[in-house]
Amino acid sequence: MEKKSLYIFNPEHDLAMASGETNYMAPASARQMATDLALLPVWYAEKEAKVLAPSAYNMNFLKEIQALLGDMAQLITEPEVADETEWKFFPWGWDPALRKRLLSLGIDRSQLPSEEYLVSLRDYSHRSHAVDLLPKLQLDEYFCGESFYFKTPAEWKSFVESRTACLLKAPLSGSGKGLNWCKGIFTSFISGWCTRVAALQGGVIGEPIYNKVIDFAMEFHSDGKGKVRFAGYSVFHTGRSGMYAGNELLSDEGFLHKLSGYVPLEELLQLQNRLKEELTNLFGHLYCGYLGVDMMICHFPDGCPIYRVHPCVEINLRMNMGMIARFLTDRYLSSKAGGMFRIAYYPEVGIALKEHERMIAAFPLRVENGRVCDGYLPLVPVTSRSQYRAWIEVTDKVSGMK
Template identity: 65%
Template sequence: MTKKVLYIFNPEHDLALASGEANYMAPASARQMAAELALLPMWYAEEGSAVLASSAYNLNYLKQMQELLDIPVRLITEPELASEPDWDIHPWGWDVALRKRLAGLGVDETLLPSMEQLSSWREYSHRSKAVSLLSELQLNEHFCGESYYLETPEEWKAFVEEREGCLLKAPLSGSGKGLNWCKGVFTPFISGWCTRVAASQGGVIAEPIYNKVEDFAMEFYSDGAGGVTFAGYSLFHTGKSGMYEGNRLLSNEAIREQLSQYVPSEALTDLENCLKYKLSALVGTVYKGYLGVDMMICRFPENKKTVFRIHPCVEINLRMNMGVMTRLLYDHYVYSDSTGRFGIDYHPSEGEALKEHERLSATFPLEIREGKVHSGYLPLVPVHKRSCYRAWILVTPDSL
């Protein structure tokens, strides 16, 4: 009998991974995000699977969506978990805190990764792996990027003071978190931050600052037996501080076309093939699941003209990510001639999220064509008076 697939959205995963503690308790905001966006996996879940979420609000919303679109999943609540014994569990990301939580809910421990596996995945999620990989991806003159793993106070100080600006990163931290932008002065604050990070994570990642024009990613799937396949492109945007803000909803071909305005498309193909090989050697037999490699297109002034290069490995996300989610969401549920964007918003005041949801629903009415979203606004999770988080797509026909 095949195992039933269970999806779990645990966006606090990066924070839990950085802590490494089985008893890790995420901040209230991360727990609220996990609860309010619990149904997000329904947009990438495979047919016949289940998504872990409370039934309040979520059950009605799922039924409404199933009347509009063919979404072949069901909802399961935490108390029901133990009553179905044979799960194949697909969380956003695996960490020891999630393992402990699921074991506490009555999930058979044989269905959970071992502590050794989890320790190995944490090791491979460390940004020092991306530093090593980056140097191996400088395939030709269309590539750029340097990054260093520094372990001593002397190295941190020298790196910061030798440049007008640089970026220091914690080796384990969430998207856009654990970043320290420096301006040539190794201040007591930066020194203290580096010392604290290195005490728990071994060192600090140090990078120059690039003139970025596009954020994108190549997504892959590792089968755990050494095979790594390309899963598609992701074109996303981040705020000034580096925090993730949302993804474009486009076909793979459209993303390649956009990136090819800056660099030859052969450079992208070479990189994709090289990464399949390198990632297979790095994590192919260690890790099973989706992973993403974040990249940038960077601008350089050269001989009075501008050239663009690919920074091929900003970081490696050894987990499910928004890029894979939007890739699968677009391919399954958005009309092929339409484009759009995906976003996650935070609204701190009660009623604010609902008000914005109602405004967008009225301004951009949803149009379904041939079982797919042709245009309009679609909330990807329920929105109610007490919601703080919204996940949504806004789709426009390509002809506009």
């Protein structure tokens, strides 16, 4: 009997992986995000799949969306999961805390990754692997980037004091988390932070600050049997602190056109092929699922060339927002449309619903033949209790993107 697919949105994954603890309890904000955005996988799961989410308001929302855009994956609640004997699981990312959660729902351990596999996955998720990979991707003068893995207090102190500005990173942390921006002075706060991170994760990552023009990523899929394929491009936006703010919705051709305005197209294709080889060697026989390699276009005003690609800022061994944007564009947007996929957090309860209602009125949705042509489309239900929203803003003129 063929196994049924079950998708799970567990955005606390990076934090859980960093802790490594089976009994990890995510902070309240991460748990809220998991609840508010639980239905997000319906946009990338196959139609025959199930998505784990609370019922009630999610079910009603899903019916409304299916009436607009056609069949999608179906909702399933936690008590119903144990009723099915054979599952193939597709979480946002695997970690010991999720494994324990599924065991508590009655899933047989034979259907879940082993504890040994999750230890290996945590090791491969360590940012030191991105540090090691970076020099192998410096293909010619169109590429840039330095990154270091420091294990001793003398090393991280020397690094901070040797430059006017730099960035320190925890080797395991969530997107936009575990970052420490330094300005040439090795303060007691930075010293304490480095000591704590190194005690838990082996060391600290050090990077120079670059004059960034664009954040983008190359997305891949590994089958776990030695084959890694290219899955698309994504261009994303971050806030000042590095927190994720949204993804552009464009075809791969549109992304290549955008990026090739800075570096030659053949350089991007050369990098894509090299990455396939290197990722296959690194993860191809261990990891099964999507992974993203974050990159930057950097500006060197006095250099030649003046724009260069930093080809490996970090590697995410999990599903990611760039892949959601890729699925949204390919499955649900009109071929003439473009726009933005966004996620936002509202600390005060009730504000998310007000903003949702404002956007419904301001950007009326237009759908033709099951494809979004224009307007505002929420991707999850928004209630009076919601503190997170996920949505797309679409325009039928890509050059006039909102």
